Amino acid sequence: MxxxxxxxxxxxxxxxxxxxxxxxxxxxxxxxxxxxxxxxxxxxxKYAAVVAAPAAPAAPAPAASAAQAAPAAAAPAATDGDPAKHPGAVTSPMVGTVYLSAEPGADPFITIGATVKEGQTVLIVEAMKTMNHIPAPRAGTVKRILVEDGSPVEYGAPLLIIE
Incomplete structure (x- = not known):
């Protein structure tokens, strides 16, 4: 039929x-x-699924900024694979827009090399007009920030790496 x-x-x-x-x-x-x-x-x-494109190590490259350029020595060790599989990866708990500071023009919550405490807000993901503070899942040092301020993120996308 x-x-x-x-x-x-x-x-x-x-x-x-x-x-x-x-x-x-x-x-x-x-x-x-x-x-x-x-x-x-x-x-x-709108975006290809992360699972459907496992050979996408180029995804973190657009997130490079002047603030991230200084600690170049830490970057090579962390780029050897998928950042989402890194043990210190902090992933997005939802689909939305990521913000690195509380409001435009304000200091960012974190910078590369900053020490964070468990539970400290590291960024915000806006979803459906709601600002969701994303806490650090563990204490440590911010090694990489994998997203740009104001960029869209998918559920499970790596946002940053804390070691």
Whole structure:
């Protein structure tokens, strides 16, 4: 039994992609029911899944900034693999926008080489207009900051490395 063609499906998917771009969301998932045994499941994502692209060590490269350039000696040891697999990696608990300071123009919560205490706020992830303070899971020294201020992050994406 073949599935009937629905001419509106292409237009529907294009509209979802446009909505994704306009809204600032990273992903949409929709199920469209046509009848008892006929439906369309659509998942539109703005970014490739981290799992689908395991050979993506280039992802941390755009996060390099002038503040991170000084401790170049620490960088080579940490770039040997996927930063998400580093034992000191702090990952995003949600999809959102990451901020390195409490407000624009304010001093950042952390800098490379800074010593942090367990529970100390290291950055903020904004999700659905809610500012979520991300605490340091352990005490240590910030070795790398893998994201830029104001950049979008996915669930599980590495944000920084604390050793």
């Amino acid at each position: 073949t599935k009937p063609q629905h001419d509106s499906d292409v237009a529907f998917i294009e509209a979802l992609a446009e909505l994704l771009n306009k809204s600032g969301l990273a992903e949409l998932s929709v199920k469209r029911e046509y009848g008892e045994h006929d439906s369309l499941n659509v998942r539109v994502t």
